[in-house]
Amino acid sequence: xxxxxxxxxxxxxxxxxxxxxxxxxxxxxxxxxxxxxxxxxxxxxxxxxxxxxxxxxxxxxxxxxxxxxxxxxxxxxxxxxxxxxxxxxxxxxxxxxxxxxxxxxxxxxxxxxxxxxxxxxxxxxxxxxxxxxxxxxxxxxxxxxxxxxxxxxxxxxxxxxxxxxxxxxxxxxxxxxxxxxxxxxxxxxxxxxxxxxxxxxxxxxxxxxxxxxxxxxxxxxxxxxxxxxxxxxxxxxxxxxxxxxxxxxxxxxxxxxxxxxxxxxxxxxxxxxxxxxxxxxxxxxxxxxxxxxxxxxxxxxxxxxxxxxxxxxxxxxxxxxxxxx
Amino acid sequence: xxxxxxxxxxxxxxxxxxxxxxxxxxxxxxxxxxxxxxxxxxxxxxxxxxxxxxxxxxxxxxxxxxxxxxxxxxxxxxxxxxxxxxxxxxxxxxxxxxxxxxxxxxxxxxxxxxxxxxxxxxxxxxxxxxxxxxxxxxxxxxxxxxxxxxxxxxxxxxxxxxxxxxxxxxxxxxxxxxxxxxxxxxxxxxxxxxxxxxxxxxxxxxxxxxxxxxxxxxxxxxxxxxxxxxxxxxxxxxxxxxxxxxxxxxxxxxxxxxxxxxxxxxxxxxxxxxxxxxxxxxxxxxxxxxxxxxxxxxxxxxxxxxxxxxxxxxxxxxxxxxxxx
Numbered sequence: 001x002x003x004x005x006x007x008x009x010x011x012x013x014x015x016x017x018x019x020x021x022x023x024x025x026x027x028x029x030x031x032x033x034x035x036x037x038x039x040x041x042x043x044x045x046x047x048x049x050x051x052x053x054x055x056x057x058x059x060x061x062x063x064x065x066x067x068x069x070x071x072x073x074x075x076x077x078x079x080x081x082x083x084x085x086x087x088x089x090x091x092x093x094x095x096x097x098x099x100x101x102x103x104x105x106x107x108x109x110x111x112x113x114x115x116x117x118x119x120x121x122x123x124x125x126x127x128x129x130x131x132x133x134x135x136x137x138x139x140x141x142x143x144x145x146x147x148x149x150x151x152x153x154x155x156x157x158x159x160x161x162x163x164x165x166x167x168x169x170x171x172x173x174x175x176x177x178x179x180x181x182x183x184x185x186x187x188x189x190x191x192x193x194x195x196x197x198x199x200x201x202x203x204x205x206x207x208x209x210x211x212x213x214x215x216x217x218x219x220x221x222x223x224x225x226x227x228x229x230x231x232x233x234x235x236x237x238x239x240x241x242x243x244x245x246x247x248x249x250x251x252x253x254x255x256x257x258x259x260x261x262x263x264x265x266x267x268x269x270x271x272x273x274x275x276x277x278x279x280x281x282x283x284x285x286x287x288x289x290x291x292x293x294x295x296x297x298x299x300x301x302x303x304x305x306x307x308x309x310x311x312x313x314x315x316x317x318x319x320x321x322x323x324x325x
Numbered sequence: 326x327x328x329x330x331x332x333x334x335x336x337x338x339x340x341x342x343x344x345x346x347x348x349x350x351x352x353x354x355x356x357x358x359x360x361x362x363x364x365x366x367x368x369x370x371x372x373x374x375x376x377x378x379x380x381x382x383x384x385x386x387x388x389x390x391x392x393x394x395x396x397x398x399x400x401x402x403x404x405x406x407x408x409x410x411x412x413x414x415x416x417x418x419x420x421x422x423x424x425x426x427x428x429x430x431x432x433x434x435x436x437x438x439x440x441x442x443x444x445x446x447x448x449x450x451x452x453x454x455x456x457x458x459x460x461x462x463x464x465x466x467x468x469x470x471x472x473x474x475x476x477x478x479x480x481x482x483x484x485x486x487x488x489x490x491x492x493x494x495x496x497x498x499x500x501x502x503x504x505x506x507x508x509x510x511x512x513x514x515x516x517x518x519x520x521x522x523x524x525x526x527x528x529x530x531x532x533x534x535x536x537x538x539x540x541x542x543x544x545x546x547x548x549x550x551x552x553x554x555x556x557x558x559x560x561x562x563x564x565x566x567x568x569x570x571x572x573x574x575x576x577x578x579x580x581x582x583x584x585x586x587x588x589x590x591x592x593x594x595x596x597x598x599x600x601x602x603x604x605x606x607x608x609x610x611x612x613x614x615x616x617x618x619x620x621x622x623x624x625x626x627x628x629x630x631x632x633x634x635x636x637x638x639x640x641x642x643x644x645x646x647x648x649x650x
Contacts, residue, residue: 011365011580040336077404077580079443085510103508113510114439118404118580128476130576151453173576183428185410185438186511192577251455251498252517255336255402255443 001053001202003164004316005035007072007122012036017053018199022316024063026056035074035200039256042147042163066198068316073120074166074200075145079255081117081194082248083141083170084110085263086239090279093266097282098178110239110247113186115170117259121195123316126323127171128192129298135175136296136322140221140275140304141168142233143261144241145200149254158245159213165206167197167219167315168261169304174278174295196259197304198316209308213240217314219265221275222303228280229273233265233306298324326378326527328489329641330360332397332447337361342378343524347641349388351381360399360525364581367472367488391523393641398445399491399525400470404580406442406519407573408466408495409435410588411564415604418591422607423503435564435572438511440495442584446520448641451648452496453517454623460500461621461647465546465600465629466493467558468586469566470525474579483570484538490531492522492544492640493586494629499603499620521584522629523641534633538565542639544590546600547628553605554598558590558631623649 002020005013012034016025031048032038038045055061085091088106095102103111121127129136145164153161176190203210209217216234220227239247244260265275274280281291296302304318327345330338337359341350356373357363363370380386410416413431420427428436446452454461470489478486501515528535534542541559545552564572569585590600599605606616621627630642 079402079404080441082441082513100509105504105508109504109508111508111510112513114441114513116405116407116439116577117442118583119578130477134576152455176576179430179434181509183430183434183436184425184506184511185436186509188407188437188439188573189576248513251459251501251514252441253444258443 001049002205003035003038003074003200004198005072005074005076007070011076013072013076017049017056018066019056019063022199022313023066024056025066026052026061026063028052036257039145039147039163042256068198069124071198072122073196074164075196075257075259076120078117078120078257078259080258081115082112082258083115083261083263084112084239084244086110086237086244087263087266088238089236089268090264090266093279093282097278097285107238110244111263112244112248115191115194119193121193121320123195123198123318125195125320127296127320128325129296129322130325132295132297133175134173137172137174137277138221138296138302138304139170139172139264140219140229141170141261141264142215142219143168143259146245146254146256146258146260148256149245149249149258151249151251151253153246153249155242155246158242161245162203162241164200165203165210165215166200167304167306167318169195169302169318169320170261170264171195172276195318195320197318199314201314205314213242217306217308219275220305220307224301227273229275231265231267231272231275233262236267237262296322298322326374327530328360328363328399328525329523330397330399330401332395336401338397338401342374342381343391344381344388347524347638348391349381350391351377351386351388353377361582364470364472364488367581393523394449396523397447398521399489400521400582400584401445403442403445403582403584405583406440406586407437407583408440408586408588409437409564409569411435411562411569412588412591413563414561414593415589415591418604418607422603422610432563435569436588437569437573440516440519444518446518446645448520448523448643450520450645452621452645453650454621454647455650457620457622458500459498462497462499462602463546463621463627464495464497464589465544465554466495466586466589467540467544468493468584471570471579471581471583471585473581474570474574474583476574476576476578478571478574480567480571483567486570487528487566489525490528490535490540491525492629492631492643494520494627494643494645495586495589496520497601520643520645522643524639526639530639538567542631542633544600545630545632549626552598554600556590556592556597556600558587561592562587621647623647
C-alpha cells in the first residue's frame, strides 16, 4: 500500500490511499482519519485499508488525481524522529570535513541521534533560509515508520515492527554543528525541520528490493536541476534497520508512528555522487585543498526520489526550494 | 488551573481538571478530550476550561476524588521533549563525575538535548531495571509545556508561549552516558522514558513564585523515604525558560505540547542536598576519594514534589519504585 496525508489545513492532515502508479487517490477517513490514527490501530485497520487499496487498483471505486503540492509530510508531526548514520562512507567524509575523528566504535556500535519531530516540512515546502552563514545542506535518506515497538527487540524480530518506509530530506545547518557538538549533548539548532516523501509505502511495495532490513535501490538526488548523486542504498548500509531498531530499543519502548532514519546514503564509489553537499565539499577539499561548492542559498532547489527497476517513482519526489525569510 | 490526564487505558488518556487542593476532579471531555487536544486548541478552549475550573472550586458541580495512581503523565506521549541543563552547579559536578570538562561556553550558550518523547511513564509507574550495571539514576526537574511557538522567538516574548508547568523525573542510565557521548551525537540509550508530575499547572497557579521564567520554590526529592534534597529552583537557574525557549527556537518552530525541561535542579549550598544520585556520588568522591552511594536498585523508591509557601503540594507527587524486569 501507498499511504499519504492530504494537507487539509488541519494539524495532522487527512489520510489517503494512493494508487501504485502514484497518480490517483481515494479517501479513507471512514477507516482512519489520520496517518497517526492508522498507525495507532494498525492491526485493526490494515485489512480495510488493503481492501480499499485493491478497489483503487482495480478502478472499481471513484478516485481523485494526486496533486503532490497538496500533500503534507505523511506524518506532519511525529512522536519521535530518530536518525541513524549507518553509511560508513558518509561518517568518515563528513567528520573529516569538520576536522573530527570517526568514533572508535564506528563499525560495532550504531551512531544515532534524537531529532526534533514536532514540525516537519511538507514534501514540496520551501526550506527557510535565515542566515547563509549557517551552512544549509540537504541529506537524502531512507526511513522506516514503526508500529508499537517493545523495549528489548532483537535484530531477529525487529522488522516485524516496520509499518511504512519513506524518504527524508534531513536538512542540516553544517556550520552550527561544530560548536553544538563541542558542548557534548548532540545536535539541536543544527537540525531544523526535516521533510519527508509524499508517499509512505508498506514494505511489500518494494518487493525484493526490501531485503535484510535494507532498501536495495539507488536514492536519487537532483540539485539545481542536475543529478547530484544516485548511490545504492542497500549494500553499504553498514547497520541495517534490524540492527538500528534493536539498538534504539535497548532501554525503552517506542510508540506507533516513531520514525527511524538510515542516515545519509553514501557509496565509496565516487561516480555515484553524493546525497549531501558536505560530502562533495570534502571530496573537493581532499582533491584540490579547497572547498568549491557553496552551501545552499536562496533559489537553490533539491529533489530526492527513488525509482524502482522499471523507472517508476516509488515514494513521489521531495522537491524543495530555498527561500530567504 | 490544574490539569491532569486520567489513565483510561487509551493511548493518550482523558483530560480532567483538578481542584486547587489536588483532591477533586471534574470531567472536561466535552471541552477537550485529551491534554494534547486542549494544547492544540488552547485559545479556543481556555475560557471554557477556566469556567469549569471555577465551578469546581466553588463546588457548584459534582466532582470525583482524585486517585493519583489512576493518573497518567499529563501528556502520555508528546511531540517533543527537550531538556536543558540550566543549573551550572549540576553541570560542573556531573561532568567532574564522569571525568569530562564543562563546555567552554558554559555560562553563555545553553546546554540542551533532544529527548525521547513517545513513551512516558505515569507519575506512579515503576521504573524498569534491566541491568544494575547501567547505573540507574533519577533527576528532579521542572519543565514547561509550550503552545505553538514560532521560530525566532526572543527572550522578551518567550514566556507568552508557556501554557503549563510540570515536574519531571528525567531517568538516566549513568553508566551508558560516557560511551554514548564519546560517539559525539548526544544521549540516546542513556535516557530511558521519563516520568512527569500528576498535575500540570497554568503559570498563574504559582503566583509570584513564577518570576522571570523561573520557579522560585524548593524542589523536594525523597529517596527511600528520606529527604534527599530540596534545592531552590529559582536563583541558580542560570538560563531561565525565557532564554531556553529563545535558544531552542533559533532554527525551527515548535508544535503545541512540546515539553522543555530545566535540567536537574541544583544548588551550590550542599546543605540543600541533591536532585540526583550522580551529584551526591561526586561530592562523596571529592570529599573521601570514593563513591559511596550506589545507583538505584530493585526496591528503591524516589518521590519528587514541590510545596508552595503554605506547604501545599502543587503538582502532586511523582512516586516511583524500581522494579527488576
